Amino acid sequence: MNLEEVARRAGVSRSTVSRVLNGSTGVSPATRAAVEAAVASLRYLPNQAARSLAGTRTDTVAIVVSEERDRVFDDAFLTGVLRGATSGLAGRRAVVAVNPREVSDVDGALVVSMSGHDPLPRELRVPVVLVGRPLSCGLAYVDSDNLGGGVLAGRHLIARERRRIGVLAGPSDVAACVDRVAGLRRALSSSPPAGVITCALTPDSGAAAMASLLASVPDVNGVFCATDAIAIGALRYLASVGARVPEDVSVVGFDDSLVATVCTPALTTVRQSPDDLGNTAAWRLVAELAGEPDLPQSIVLPTELVVRGSS
Amino acid sequence: MNLEEVARRAGVSRSTVSRVLNGSTGVSPATRAAVEAAVASLRYLPNQAARSLAGTRTDTVAIVVSEERDRVFDDAFLTGVLRGATSGLAGRRAVVAVNPREVSDVDGALVVSMSGHDPLPRELRVPVVLVGRPLSCGLAYVDSDNLGGGVLAGRHLIARERRRIGVLAGPSDVAACVDRVAGLRRALSSSPPAGVITCALTPDSGAAAMASLLASVPDVNGVFCATDAIAIGALRYLASVGARVPEDVSVVGFDDSLVATVCTPALTTVRQSPDDLGNTAAWRLVAELAGEPDLPQSIVLPTELVVRGSS
DNA sequence: CTGTTAGCGCGTTCAC
DNA sequence: GTGAACGCGCTAACAG
16 A cells, blocks of 8 residues: 555645645645545555655654663653653654664653763654753753742642741752752751751651651751652651651651552642643644744743652 | 665675675685675675665565553553563564554564453464463463462462452453453362452552452452552552451562552562563564474463562 | 665645 | 656666
C-alpha cells in the first residue's frame, strides 16, 4: 500500500496525493476530495521511513530519561511525566531512551533528569525541552514552582508557630531541591533555618539526616523535607526516638506522592502535577518544531500546599 | 555522512561496508578491519530511515502500555517494566504508545496490560510478547508466579493459625489477581475462604471491600488482598473500626510496593520484580525477532513472601 | 570475497 | 492546478 496505489485509485498522480497529505495549498477542492476519499477507502498510512528519508522530518521525538535508580523523586513522577508527554505529542512517535547517545534521527527531545548538571542534552543536535530546571545550561524547560512551594511550606510552618526549623535539603545538584529550600528560606527570611542537612532522595537517607539534625538542633520543632521520600524517613526516625508528630515536631514534605497519604501521621506536603509537567513540555516542544515564534524559554507550573496530620 | 563516504575512506564499495555493518560473513579480516577503522574515525551512524526503507527490519519495537489510570497495580510496576524492557532491547529503538493503533513500522511489540481480555495485540501484525498472562488469547507472555505467590500467602496465613480467611480479590478480568486468588485457594484447599469480595485496584475500593467482608464474615481473622493498594485500604478500614492488626486480623498484600513498608503496621506481602519482568519480556521478543527456535510460549518468574508486621 | 545495480516510498524541484 | 523525474541512504540480489 503506497502513494502510487492511492494515486491510481483517485485518478491523479503521486505528487498530488503527496500534496494533499502534506496540507500543501494549490490543490483544487474537487481533486482534494477525491484523494481524501481514496486515502480513506484504502486505509492508507504513509510509510514513515520513506517519509523521513525523502523529507527533512522524522515525526519522532525522543523522551530521554536520565536518572539513576535511587535519585528519582518517586516512580509516580516519572510515570506521570511519561503519560502527560505521550499524550501531548500530537501523533508523533515517542522513542524512550535512557542513554541520550542512543538517540538519533529524531526531530526533538524531551529530557527528564533530576540532576541539574546533565551535560547530555547539548549533544543532541535537535531542539530540546527539559522537564525540570537545569542548574547550569540555558535550555528551554518546564518545571513545577518549587520555589513557590517552598514558600508555602515555610509560611505554613510559621503559621503553626514553629520557630526552630530544620531542613532536610536533598542533594545540592538537584535543582528542584535547591529551589524548594530557597523558597523556604524566603518565607523564613526574618528567622533563618536552625539547621540544614543535605541527604539523598531515599527514606533511609532521610532518617539518617533527621538523626543529624536532632543531634545539632535538639529543640527543633519544625522540619521541611525536600521530598516526601525524605520525609518518610524523617517520620520513621522521629517515631523511633519517641518524638511526637505534630505535637513536638511538625513535618512537611514535597511531591504529594502516594506514600504521603499512607504514612502515620499522614504527611503535610506540597503537591505538583507530573502529568501536567510532561504534557506542557511536550506541547512546548511541538510548538517549537512547528516553528511557532515567541515561545517562552521557561514555563513554571503552580504547586499547592496539602495540609494533613504531620503538621 | 553516509555509506558512500565510509566506503571511499576505506577504499572499498558501499556493499562491503554494509556487509561489515550487518555482520555478514564472507568479508576478509583485512578489509573488515579497514572498514571498521573508517567507521570509527568518521563516527559514522547508519541512517535508520534508509535502512528500514531498503531492508525488511526497522530495528524498533513498540512498548504498548494499555492501562487506565485507576487500573494499575502501582506506578513502580510500570516504571520497573519500562526500565527493564528498555535495557533488554539490545540497541533497538523503543517507541512507547498508549494506543496500539498508533503503532506501525515496528518489528515487534511488548504489550503491558492489566486486563486479560485486551483485544488489541492481535491487531499488530508483528510478533508480540505480553507482560502479564492473557486471559483469553494464546500469545507469548512473561509473568510473575502469581499463583505460587498466592500459595505462599495462604500457607503463611495457615501457619499463623488463621482459619477464617477473607479475600479482597480485585477485578475478575485481571489475570494477575485471578491467579493470586487461585493460589490462595490452593493453599487453603481443606478449608476454603470464608468470603471473597471483588474490588477495584485502589485503596478506597479496598476499604469498601473490607467493610463488606466484615459485614458478611464478622469473625474473619485473616485477609488476603490481591494487591498492596487494596491492602492499604483494608488496613485503613480495619483501623477505623478499631480492629487490631495483626492481633485480631492478619493482613497480607501482594506486590511489595513502596507503600507496603510505610504503612502501619508494615505490610506482609508477596514480592515480584517488575524490572525482571520487563527485561525478560524484551529478551524473549528480541530472541524471537532473531529467529531463535524453540522459544518458550510462557515464562514465569518467581515471587517471594516478605513477612512484616501486619501478620 | 568483492563491486555493480536496482529499487524501497516518498518529498521536491521542475515543466506543463 | 497538475504530472514527470530525480534522489534521499541503504539493503539485497546478482555478477564477477
